[in-house]
Amino acid sequence: MIELHDDVYIDGRWRPSKSERRSPIFNPATGEIWANVPDGNTEDIDNAVAAARRAFPGWAATPAEERAGMLRLLADQIDARSDALSNCITTENGTPISETRSAPGYGAAHLREVASLAHLLTEEDKRSNPLSSGSSLVRRHPLGVAGLITPWNFPLGLIIVKLGPALLAGCTVVLKPAPETPMAARMLMEAIEATGFPPGVVNMVTGSAEAGSALVEHPRVDKISFTGSTDVGRMIGASCGRLLRPATLELGGKSxxxxxxxxxxxxxxxxxxxxxxxxxxxxxxxxxxxxxxxxxxxxxxxxxxxxxxxxxxxxxxxxxxxxxxxxxxxxxxxxxxxxxxxxxxxxxxxxxxxxxxxxxxxxxxxxxxxxxxxxxxxxxxxxxxxxxxxxxxxxxxxxxxxxxxxxxxxxxxxxxxxxxxxxxxxxxxxxxxxxxxxxxxxxAAAPFSGHKASGLGTEFGPEGLSQYLTYTSIHFPN
Structure with missing residues (x-):
C-alpha cells in the first residue's frame, strides 16, 4: 500500500500543502512507488518562512543552555525511533541496513555534541585593545531564519549536522529535504513535535526545484546551508552573493x-x-x-x-x-x-x-x-x-x-x-x-569543510556553530 501524504510541517503542526503537485517516492531495491508527498511551492515556503520569522525573537531570547537541553531531548526522541528511522532510510534510498542501523545513533550523538558547545555562547568574551588602553566586548547573535537544503544520500544525518548548530545558535529553521528522500525527514519532524519545540522554530516543506529556489531567494531568509552537487551549489552561491546572504556550501568531491x-x-x-x-x-x-x-x-x-x-x-x-x-x-x-x-x-x-x-x-x-x-x-x-x-x-x-x-x-x-x-x-x-x-x-568535534570546488564554509565543531552567528563588538575607552 502506498503511503499518501498531503501535508507539510509549518508552525508546529502538519497542514495541507498549497501545491497540487505530488512527488512519488521509489523503493530503489524494487523500483516500486511506496509513498507520495507534496511537491511544495512558493506559497508553502512563504508560509514556512513567515512562521520561522515569528518564532525567531522568542527562540533567540531563550537561554543557550535551554536550547541545548531541547537538543538533548530531541536526541532522546531520535534514539526512541531508531529502528523505524533506519528502516525508513533503507526503504527510501537503498542504503544497506548495516549502514542505516547506525544513522539514528550517529544523529543523536551529534546533537548531544552540539549541545555541549552552549558555553561558547554564554562565556564573556572581553578583549584588550593592543593599540590603546581600551577593551572590547564581543557579542554573538543568531543570524535569523536559516534555510537548510539537504541531499538524498544520508537523509537523516545531513539534516542533523545543520539543524543542531542552527538551533543552538538561536536561529529558526526552514528545511527542504531532497525530493527523493523526504520520509526520514517527516519522521524527524514527528520527533521535533514530540520534543516540544515552540511552534515555528522548525519547519519543513518537501519539494523540488520551485521550493528550493523560493527558499534560496526568499527576502526574509538570513542564511542558507546547502549540501549537494557543485553545479547546484554554484547557483545557490551566486544567488546568496547577489543578496549578500551568508551561505554554507558542502559540495562535490573526487577524493x-x-x-x-x-x-x-x-x-x-x-x-x-x-x-x-x-x-x-x-x-x-x-x-x-x-x-x-x-x-x-x-x-x-x-x-x-x-x-x-x-x-x-x-x-x-x-x-x-x-x-x-x-x-x-x-x-x-x-x-x-x-x-x-x-x-x-x-x-x-x-x-x-x-x-x-x-x-x-x-x-x-x-x-x-x-x-x-x-x-x-x-x-x-x-x-x-x-x-x-x-x-x-x-x-x-x-x-x-x-x-x-x-x-x-x-x-x-x-x-x-x-x-x-x-x-x-x-x-x-x-x-x-x-x-x-x-x-x-x-x-563531529573537528571542522568539516571543502577546498576549491568542494564548497564554502564549515560544518561540525565550534567552527560549524559559528556559521549561524553574527558578531557585535562593543568598544570601551578603558
Missing part, C-alpha cells in the same frame, strides 16, 4: 586515496570499501581515485579487486549486504554512462563494468574497479557518485601528491601507510579539507 609503499595490506583490505565505496559509492567523501605505487601496483590492485568483488551486492535489508541499489534510475544511468566513458577512454574494468546478473528489479549496478587510468581521464576528474574506483599508478610520493591535488575538488583524502609520521607528512601536503590516516576519517 584520492594514496597507498604508500609501506602499507599494511591487512589494513588496506579492511578499510578500502568504506574509504572508497561507502553507501554504494554515493558519498561525497568517497576516495574514488586509488593511487598505488607503481612497483607494487599489480599486487595491490589484485588485493583491492578481490575485496570489492567479494563484497555482497543485493537486498539492502540483508545485514550481510555491502552494496545496495543506487537511489534512482536516473542515478543508475549516470553511473552506467561513466562506465562507458571509462572504457572508451582506455581504462579496463578488472571488476564489474555493467549491470549485475540476477537483479532485474531495482536500480543496481556492478561495483567496478578500473585499471589503466590516467589522471586526466574523465573518470579520474569528475564525480560519478556510484561504486566506481579508478586506479592510478604513481612513481614516487611527489608524483602521488601532484596527482592527488590535480583536481577541481578538495573535500577529502586518505593516506594508507605503516609509518604514521610519514603518512601524516603526506596528508599535510594535500589540498583538501579532510584526510583520514588508514581509515575513513571524520570527527
Amino acid at each position: 584520492p586515496a594514496i597507498v604508500l609503499d609501506d602499507v599494511d595490506t591487512s589494513v588496506l583490505a579492511a578499510n578500502i570499501l568504506k574509504v572508497s565505496m561507502r553507501n554504494t559509492g554515493q558519498t561525497c567523501k568517497a576516495c574514488t581515485r586509488l593511487l598505488l605505487p607503481a612497483h607494487r601496483h599489480d599486487e595491490l590492485l589484485e588485493l583491492v579487486a578481490e575485496v570489492v568483488s567479494s563484497a555482497p551486492l543485493g537486498d539492502p535489508f540483508d545485514p550481510a549486504t555491502f552494496f545496495g541499489p543506487l537511489v534512482s534510475e536516473r542515478q543508475r544511468q549516470r553511473v552506467l554512462g561513466y562506465m562507458e566513458i571509462g572504457a572508451a577512454e582506455g581504462a579496463k574494468a578488472v571488476v564489474g563494468g555493467g549491470l549485475p546478473a540476477g537483479l532485474q528489479r531495482g536500480f543496481y549496478v556492478e561495483p567496478t574497479v578500473f585499471r589503466d587510468v590516467t589522471p586526466g581521464m574523465r573518470i579520474a576528474q569528475e564525480e560519478i557518485f556510484g561504486p566506481v574506483l579508478a586506479v592510478i599508478p604513481y612513481s614516487d610520493v611527489d608524483e602521488a601528491v601532484a596527482i592527488a591535488n590535480d583536481s577541481p575538488f578538495g573535500l577529502a583524502a586518505t593516506v594508507f601507510g605503516a609509518d604514521i609520521d610519514r603518512a601524516r607528512n603526506v596528508a599535510d601536503r594535500l589540498d583538501t579539507g579532510n584526510v583520514g590516516i588508514n581509515h575513513y576519517g571524520s570527527n
